[in-house]
Amino acid sequence: MWTPGRMSNAKSWLGLGMSLYFWGLMDLTTTVLSGTPTPPGKLEALLPDKPQSHLRIKRSWVWNQFFVLEEYTGTDPLYVGKLHSDMDRGDGSIKYILSGEGAGVVFTIDDTTGDIHAIQRLDREERAQYTLRAQALDRRTGRPMEPESEFIIKIQDINDNEPKFLDGPYVATVPEMSPVGTSVIQVTATDADDPTYGNSARVVYSILQGQPYFSVDSKTGVIRTALMNMDREAKEYYEVIIQAKDMGGQLGGLAGTTTVNITLSDVNDNPPRFPQKHYQMSVLESAPVSSTVGRVFAKDLDEGINAEMKYTIVDGDGADAFDINTDPNFQVGIITVKKPLSFESKKSYTLKVEGANPHLEMRFLNLGPFQDTTTVHISVEDVDEPPIFEPGFYFVEVPEDVAIGTTIQIISAKDPDVTNNSIRYSIDRSSDPGRFFYVDITTGALMTARPLDREEFSWHNITVLAMEMNNPSQVGSVSVTIKVLDVNDNAPEFPRFYEAFVCENAKAGQLIQTVSAVDQDDPHNGQHFHYSLAPEAANNPNFTVRDNQDNTARILTRRSGFRQQEQSVFYLPILIADSGQPVLSSTGTLTIQVCSCDDDGQVLSCSPEAYMLPVSLSRGALIAILACIFVLLVHIFKTKGIKQHSTQKWTDTKAI
Structure with a gap:
């Protein structure tokens, strides 16, 4: 009978996690008479040196499995377990043989003692178990002492693998x-x-x-x-x-x-707004039907479908003469001629144009209305084959820091007449009242005349005129929409005056104020502010600044124990820098008052005492002092009254 072996020494505890055996006697009867089949599931034994008869064969060893921990890192072979036959008398006559998965490569057995060892590092994640077979032989004759049996060595897991996100990032x-x-x-x-x-x-x-x-x-x-x-x-x-x-x-x-x-x-949570409440445009009376007069634009902070716009003429005396359509690429409203115009009949029109979001979300209707209106004044100009612009509309993007005199667009017009008269260009000053631009009279080069400021005007809609040199009455016009692009030209700053207090009993690392900043610029990826102590306060022993990395910062105490009588007010300079190119910064000052507080941090007083009475002064003594002061004042006033009376009496006597 096979029985579980004992652990050989202390170093084997890691290898032998658990040995579980089923052992006992199994009496299996095998019929070996001629033609008699072996019943399924029974052990078949052939004993050629015995007469053919009914034999009772004793199967003396049965076990289920061994357990051994993975990842053993010792230098000696790892002890797994022990096999032993009750036929073994300890004289070396029994030879144990191991075969099957990993036998001789991963596992070895001492053929005399039956001790099983692992000679390679075991990894459960590579292989969770091994199926082996064991047999006991007579060392002298090589004949099996017992039938061969099968057992399993299971590799027991340890925590040697970290979790992994196979689908990340x-x-x-x-x-x-x-x-x-x-x-x-x-x-x-x-x-x-x-x-x-x-x-x-x-x-x-x-x-x-x-x-x-x-x-x-x-x-x-x-x-x-x-x-x-x-x-x-x-x-x-x-x-x-x-x-x-x-x-x-x-x-x-x-x-x-x-x-x-x-x-x-994006969701549609921002209504559109016209940056200009009044547009001034002009159109030639010879403009064909469907030709473009000008463009209006309602700005929407949303994007995609939520920024889509629908423009409509809702009022005005030009509703029957002009139409408006939406450019799906730029989301601008294109005003076009709806019917032939006559300068002699009507020289100007007024349109009330509405820009509205066609895709609304009910939950944001309280932010509305999701439409805006602007007024468009259109002047009809008298023409006699005036110059024609090609193209009929210009859209220009220019950074706000462009140098004065920079050419931002070449405006081109030609005289359709055979004479091909020379063209002279100018800007309709009613469309550029701030005189931000000028155009070269001969080349049509549109240039900047003043510094541009996106924070003041982000859009300009100007009208460029082309006049025939030999006939000033022949004038053509074209609308130029100029989008001013943002550059980092404004430093971040505190939105308001910050004033905080710190308790006299404050501890080091205590939060006393959270500050934020504003910046007039509008970078594409949003504002990212960085906070730190100003250079002159970099080694401030009292307070420090912690950047929250979310455009805010915390002001923390660096020490404990503040006293009003030593210093009642601190002025902490804080450097605020943006993330633009170039980086701009400003310094804001946080005023911090030292206050006396109760144990819960509630402010009691933020003004230092100018004078303090002795602590030992009793109430009776205080009353006595006040009484003396009162008597003294009465005496002074009385004396002064007597002197005034004597002086008056002397004056009256002298008069008599």
């Missing part, structure tokens, strides 16, 4: 203004360790970066919105870092991380 999109708890994406981490044994493969999710905007479910890995009213126009892109930790998140577990790049998709 992730990219996700969620609509802006989504309610808190809106599902964004689910991330999944896998752990190669054994999920059926211990907590090695039990993964817990947490968020390392991305708060307070997003949260993650610790069990499912579902990322959800955690902050309400997230505005795409304020911040569009977020980088969220998720950690997966095994061992159920306990100390000592292995962890892996992944990045989730989340984009806020």
Whole structure:
């Protein structure tokens, strides 16, 4: 009978995780008479030196499996277990043989003692178990002492694999203004360790970066919105870092991380607005039907379908003479001639144009109305084959820091007459009242005449005129829409005067104020401010600045123990820098008052005492002092009254 062996020495405890045996006697009867089949499932034994008869064969050893931990790193072979036959008398007459998966390569057996050792490092993730066969032979004759039997060595798992996000990094999109708890994406981490044994493969999710905007479910890995009213126009892109930790998140577990790049998709939460409430345009009376008169533009901070515009003429005396259509590429309203014009009949028209979003979201209707109106004055100009512009409309983009005198567009017109008279160019000053531009009289080069400021005027709609030199009455015109592009020319600054207080009993590292900044610029990727102490206060021993990386900063105490009598007010200069090119910065000052507070941090007083009475002065003594002062004042006033009376009496006597 085979019985479990004992551990050989202390170094074998790591290898022998658990040995589970089924042992006992199995009496199997095998009929070997001629033609008698062996019943299925019974052990077949042939004994040629015995007469053919009914034999009872004793199967003396049965076991199920051994367990051994993976990743053993010792220098000696790893002890697995022991095989022993009750026929073994310890005299070396029994020889144990091991065969099957890994025999002789991964596992060896001492043919005398039956001790099994692993001679290679075992990795459960590469192979979870081995099936082997063992046999006991008579060392002298080589004949089997017992039938060959099969057993299993199972590799027991240890936590040697960290969770991995096989599908990361992730990219996700969620609509802006989504309610808190809106599902964004689910991330999944896998752990190669054994999920059926211990907590090695039990993964817990947490968020390392991305708060307070997003949260993650610790069990499912579902990322959800955690902050309400997230505005795409304020911040569009977020980088969220998720950690997966095994061992159920306990100390000592292995962890892996992944990045989730989340984009806020646009919803229609911004109404359109015309940057100009009045447009001045001109059109030649010879302009053909459907020809362009000019363009109007209603700006919408949304994008895509939510920024689409529909322009309509809603009022005015020119509704029957002009039409308006929407350019789907630039979302501008193109005013065109609807019927032939006559300078002699009517010289000008007025249109009231509406720009509206055709795609509305009911939940944002309270932000509306989602339309705006502007007034367009159109002058009809008398023509006698005037110059014609090619093309009939110009759209120019120019940075606001363009140098004065820079040519931003060449305006071209030609005389359709056979004479081909020379053309002289000019700007309709009613369309450029600020005189920001001028045009070269002969070449048509449109140039800047004044510095441009996007923060003041982001759009200019000017009308360029072309006049025949030999016939000034023949004038053509063209509309030029100029979009002023933003450059970083404004430094960030505090939006208001910041004043804070610090308690005398404040501790080091205590938050006393959160500050933010504003910048008139409008960079494409949004504003990103950086905060620090001004150079002159870089080594300030009292306070420090911590940048929150969200365009705000915290002001913290650097020490404890402030005293009003030593210094009642601190002035902390804070450097605010933007992320533009070039970087612009300004210094704002935070005024910090030292206040006395109670134990809960409630302010009691922020003014230092100019004079303090002795602590030991009693109430009775204080009353006595006040009484003396009162008597003294009465005496002074009385004496003064007597002197005045004597003086008056002497004066009266002298008069008599």
